[in-house]
Amino acid sequence: MCPDGCPLESVTAYWRYSGFTSTLRAWGCYNHAKGRWKLLIYFNYFLRDFVRNYPEGKLYFTEVVKLSGTWRVLLYNFTAMRWQEVYVFSGALSIPFGWDVWESHEWNTNWPNPFYNIESTNLQVYDGISWHYCNSTYGTRWKTLPDNFAYSYGWYRNYTHWYVGP
Numbered sequence: 001m002c003p004d005g006c007p008l009e010s011v012t013a014y015w016r017y018s019g020f021t022s023t024l025r026a027w028g029c030y031n032h033a034k035g036r037w038k039l040l041i042y043f044n045y046f047l048r049d050f051v052r053n054y055p056e057g058k059l060y061f062t063e064v065v066k067l068s069g070t071w072r073v074l075l076y077n078f079t080a081m082r083w084q085e086v087y088v089f090s091g092a093l094s095i096p097f098g099w100d101v102w103e104s105h106e107w108n109t110n111w112p113n114p115f116y117n118i119e120s121t122n123l124q125v126y127d128g129i130s131w132h133y134c135n136s137t138y139g140t141r142w143k144t145l146p147d148n149f150a151y152s153y154g155w156y157r158n159y160t161h162w163y164v165g166p
Helices: 043-050
Strands: 008-015 024-031 036-042 052-054 057-059 062-067 070-077 082-089 118-121 124-126 131-133 152-157 161-165
Touching: 008 036, 008 062, 008 070, 024 043, 024 082, 036 043, 036 082, 043 070
Parallel strands: none
Antiparallel strands: 008 024, 024 036, 052 057, 062 070, 070 082, 118 161, 124 131, 152 161
């Protein structure tokens, strides 16, 4: 989630209601200013256009940017070979921070197997004038993994390149 009052979060969503025989999966855009999902793309469509196989697994690329005072959520469309704008919003929140995070719905000892490397690279922040690579001035390293986490994690480059892996 971007800083500077960004109300939009790009996420992979999983849910299973009582009586369901399987878990529903979708990519979604959550609008924190409105307190609700603004867009859900179910995986059957999402996988075709926005996901490709890599050695680490099935990956997609997303960005949330602010251009001319308007927040825009972009997904890379591999079928069309271009960034596709999927949601636009002009509001803001009163929080000055944002985050770059990996989350798993497996918050116990039942970790996925096989577990692939997950990385986030070249993290930057915009201060209203220019872009800066994250550092001790423009960032905080925050760990929320449980103590029983079975895999390695850490930083290849402080603040700008983190990993979680086997």
